[in-house]
Amino acid sequence: MAGKPKLYYFNGRGRMETIRWLLAAAGIEFEEQFLETRKDLLKLQQDGALLFQQVPMVEIDGMKMVQTRAVLNYISGKHNLYGKDLKERALIDMYVEATMDLNEMIMLHPIQLPETKAKHFATIIEKATTRYIPVYEKALKDHGQDFLVGNRFSRADVQLLETILMAEECKPDILSKFPVLQGFKAKISNIPTIKKFLQPGSQRKPPLDEKLVPKVKSIFYTDNE
Known part of the structure; x- marks a missing residue:
């Protein structure tokens, strides 16, 4: 073993x-x-x-x-967190690459120079609320399912939750205008393995x-x- x-x-x-x-x-x-x-x-x-x-x-x-x-x-x-076929995997990859872009911006914030820190923070919030978060809100709302892809739990859900929680560390009310994602956050956070990790x-x-x-x-x- x-x-x-x-x-x-x-x-x-x-x-x-x-x-x-x-x-x-x-x-x-x-x-x-x-x-x-x-x-x-x-x-x-x-x-x-x-x-x-x-x-x-x-x-x-x-x-x-x-x-x-x-x-x-x-x-x-x-x-088994990567979809059931190539099309689902491609969609998962698109979602994941975007969450990783936002994740990296947030991750790099503590090492910004003092003179660029405020501008960098404003960029994080602007991109999170206008470029990234609305896409996930619309995807979940449009298909009306619990998970991002194929109505089954995948890495896309895991990585979105991770990034949502990081974004909330920057701005606690960042999901205030995104009710579907609020429900998604609660649901994914209560999956037993994730609940344990939290x-x-x-x-x-x-x-x-x-x-x-x-x-x-x-x-x-x-x-x-």
């Missing part, structure tokens, strides 16, 4: 967080090996563990997988504390050694 997946990253969200979400949603327990210093990253690189010399890296099913989207695709396919003490990570930004940069950037 294969062991638990093992995740290699710093002790924070970043590009690993969506992988944590997807494993948790699939009911898969996982272990984590946190990078605390640049030496930890260099050791992985020197050991040949990182195909492209970068993390996130996930040891799973005898593989050392890198590239976030490749890892997410594998987990989704393995655990409880205190889970492996879900909090927003990046700005005080930790120098430490994170010191792991990934040589200028900060």
Whole structure:
């Protein structure tokens, strides 16, 4: 029997967080090996563990997988979270790519320079409420089903919920004009595996504390050694 997946990253969200979400949603327990210093990253690189010399890296099913989207695709396919056919997968991919765009904007906010922070925040809110969130509201309203694609639970639902919760951390009332998504959020949050992941003490990570930004940069950037 294969062991638990093992995740290699710093002790924070970043590009690993969506992988944590997807494993948790699939009911898969996982272990984590946190990078605390640049030496930890260099050791992985020197050991040949990182195909492209970068993390996130996930040891799973005898593989050392890198590239976030490749890892997410594998987990989704393995655990039946990727639609029933190619057309559903294409639609899931479109939804997911958009949530990842918004997710990344929010994720990068704590590392913005002070002089660009306010403008960056305003851009997040503007794009969330005019470009991204309305699309999901309309999709759910138009087909009247519980899930985004094919009326079955998929990675699109998991990643949308993750991004909604991140957007609410920026603006708590961001869904105030989107009643269908409010219902979606409540419904998906109560799926047992996700409800467990949302409880205190889970492996879900909090927003990046700005005080930790120098430490994170010191792991990934040589200028900060």
